[in-house]
Amino acid sequence: MFWCCRVQKYLDVVPPNVGTLDYAFRNRNEAEKYLFTCYNTLQRRSDVFSDPWFCSGGEFVLPQEYLGAIGYSVPGLQLIKGNVLNKDNPILNYWDGAGYYDAIRRCNTFLENVDQPVDLTPAEKERWIAEVKFLKAYYHFFLVKQYGPIPIVRNNLPITAPTEATRQKRDPVDSVLNYVVQLLDEAAPNLPVQIGNMEQELGRMTQVIAKSLKAEALVAKASPLFNGNPDYADFKNKDGSLLFSATVNNNLWADAAQACKEAIDLAESIGLGIYTFIIPPSVPLPLTDSLKREMNFRGAITEEWDKNKELVWALNGSFGYQQQMHPKVVASSQNPRGMNTIANPFAITDLFYTNNGVPITEDRTWDYSGRFDLQNGNAAHQYYLQPNYQTIKNNFNREVRYYASFGFDGSKWVGNNILTNNISTLLSVQGKGSLSISGVASRESGNIFGIWPKKLCNWRTVVPNTNSGISIVSYRMPLMRMADLYLLYAECLNEASGPSEDVFRYIDVVRARTGLKGVVESWGNYSNNPAKPLNKAGLRQIIHQERRIELCMEGKAGWDLRRWKEFIEAASAPVQGWSIDQTTGNLYYQLITYYVPSISIKDYLWPVSLSEMLLNSNLVQTPYW
């Protein structure tokens, strides 16, 4: 007997107390790590190149062909070409592998075990549960945006579950979104309205964030992509159950509007609103209106979170690609290979209004047909265009956001930590030919379109003329800011009940930041279609364009265009840039077409990978794939 027991022990080589999952919830300190584990997947999104909507909005180009030799590859940014996505191995596939279902399982594991830590106070426990419920909602919402109908995972299946039970079928889009909203409603009351301990907790979820995500979920539900979309009328499970609502329900816009309003009210009650530039002590006062307006807009994105009253929430983990977007603005500087390579296609810049606040195609006073004529910078534009420097008429009399969003040949560049009223001290972008200040000497380290995403470059980031002195002043990419919320609300109100004073008010507050007049006044005075804001369809166009301008490059267009069902048209525009090797204006200002994207209806939703289709015989493939 003794021998037998000794014998059994001999093979027990694993000592007690080795780390197993039980230990993850032994006390508050351990459970906090698991809470942070639940947050991990969200924080990984701060690498925007792995974000499906940041990459596929058609706002950025990375000419991969020229970068193969240095092994720099961003598969996501190739999506805008079309035909890059496939079923075998989908790019940015967050269903499989270490994707969002892993994250949801972790959230469920947390919720199952959170009662265990003995030293976790009830108040803190409630907050943690609310945070994890929020994250669970967020991860489901992310998947539904990407794949449409998805299996909901309310509770974890045990690992001993028979394989057949693990083969979940898709749940209808509406059910998924309802579940997202339900989780957010459960979470919101127990979240803090705002973060008290900014030093340690900024980035944790708040009530305002939960309300704004709920608004986004309800907007998604009401939008044409998910609301009675005839393109997906035949999208059914194998048992025949519908995955998309069969008919359009316009009342959903009213629900969405109400959710937006609740989020706005709560946000405003804690002091959030439109950001205006906080002039740092180093800048000589007073700043001219031109610069102030530009900085009002640029600061809304690049200002530090705790000082930016416009931020509802932002991606935690800094935006990491300023160096890929920053032009050379100092003579004879060298870009390391792979840097300064991400450009904006020309078509995106055409969205931006004239200085009268109406589209360039509608402004009666703006010379659309002659816009590619050469013209030298003048005193009226001295803070936006380099004086006496040759550029084209297209760059004159544009709205402030145009100058604040893009760098181009002849544009001023408030950057390298230089902000002053002194014109000659302010830097500029000069890109004609490889020997110019911002010229492209090598295709592996230059912006071959001649259009730089100024909006995503912090003005305090310094790229001097040596590699060693680069100093990135980081910021966090907004996930939701007040202008976004205001425009969402305006959109919902217009869709629910057409143009009204409320709709105009919430658009105009966004426009006013950079000095634009209200929509009714602007269109009335300058547009060749003065009544456009007065009917629902016209106002819809105005709101959509306003959103695309205001939120350009913030990872919103990829999703907005899809939910509006405007994706194919918008994303199929030819991808064009300037003739950067030319040294004279006449030759430089010829658009070169790099490719014409081939986008089709299947690009609205991601396919499920073939391997997952094989593993789960109850799944149906996304239509058109």
Next chain:
Amino acid sequence: MTYNPFYYTVNTYDRATNEYTLFWLNNRAGLPFGGGAASGSNTVPTEYLAISAGDRASSSFIQMQGIVSYDRIFGDHNVNGSLVVNRQQNLNPGTVNNFAQILPNRNLTYAGSARYGFRNKYNLQFDFGYNGSERFDPSHRFGFFPSISAGWVINKEQFWENSSISSIITMLKLRGSYGLAGNDDISSQRFFYISNVNLENTGAGASFGTNNAYGRPGVTINNYPNPEISWEISKISNYAIEFTLFNSLDFIGEYWTRKTRDILQGRQIPNSMGLEAGLSSNLGDATSRGMDLTLNYRKLFGKDLSISLMSNGTYAAGKYDYFEEPDYGNEYWRRRTGQYIGQRWGYIAERLFVDDKEAAASPTQIFGTSGLGARGGDIKYRDVNSDGIINSADQVPIGLPSSPQVTYGFGVTINYKNIDLGLRFTGQARATLYMYPEVISPFVRDFAVQDGSNIVGAPTQILSQFADDHWSENNQNLYALYPRLGTARNEIANNLESSTWWLRSGNLLRLKFAELGYTLPERWLKKVSFRNARIYFSGTNLLRFSSFKLWEPELSLSNSSSRPFSAFNYPLLRSFNLGINIQL
């Protein structure tokens, strides 16, 4: 193993009841009394043991064995038996980064055997092993593996010796065995029954705060516990016949089967389950069978000539009877069940594309990350399921496993007077050689030998056969030896896919050794008082018969990143020896 202690101080003390409460001093990160150096980023106490990674170079091996044996002869009856208890421990941690590496490997075995023999005519043997392995849950730790074997030497029977056949068949023996065998070395993973969790994974945590100053590591799961996992069990049977004809021709024929069940395989769980690590179970079944044949002949013809021939051949092949895999429906060619163990899957290469236009008009073949399709001079694959896209569903079993199913050898030795000649051939058949394109493709920078991110070796140079015969604009040979050339992985991604294009027959016959000798006549030797002297000429690797000419086919090509070019290593040596052997 190391631990990070909890520190308390007295919080309240009630003198009346003599009760006190404790205050936990180090319940937050960054407080005094933080954890020890071993705690990594988690500077707080933990209830579990932590491991400090590092080099523990040491090794020990301890074995204890007890044997009781019995052996006795009762007249014609021979009886013996033994019982063995064996326990052994092997500890060789090396550089460790998880707890499993510092725990000893232990095995515990109770084994016994009993044998009965009668006049060396009948033999009966029974063996068993009752084996325990520390890898499994206590409830599945031990396996019982008995086996029985028997032999009958027929030519020692009275009736055989009396019959005239005994002068023809001078020896005849039958034997057979049947038994179970267990294998606990079923995976690189150490323990299956307990979960393996990284409670301080710095890559899986999060950080918060104005400067993201407050961060905690996360928790990730490397293994889910599965106490059901146990031994992989094989049923092995073996039948053999041995006989000798006319005292000069020996034959041994052996046939064996091995049915293995409970092979550890991954369960096919959809990703929507959200598992962080795969689940495995004892699921697979496989059957191997094989044959070993030996035939030897030796004969003296008079006093001057003797000839001996020897030959042997083996055949072995294993197939999966059950392989845990998804339901492939009509695409039966994707199923591993019923296929050879070690079978390669790949596309069926038809030929090369004539030009870009033809490639564009064919079923879509997009590989690599460029998003670009195949071009002229790329390999055209067959669309097996006719869905217009070439993808993993079109991969079929191609070729045979790389290790040969048939190996054989034969040789002859002839002595005629003072001259002797010996030849040895070896060969293999039913094998397939795969020319890994990522190893042999020339000029590709991505394939250069890398040490971390530094390129330490140049890209592969071009084989002369490829230089002479590759597809190009000028030589649009649809069956060129090498398809379109490229200088980056993405440019030739289409041609790097596993396909029949790179398959070659592994059949091979080699004259491994030959020797011709001459023994000097004794009458010469007496003069110089040598006892013996022989002059010989021999050679190794003299001849090779193989349809594969690009390089030595026996140098296996591997695509392992550490030794990618082994096929181009120093080839087998062909050697010639001329010698004289003198005995004084």
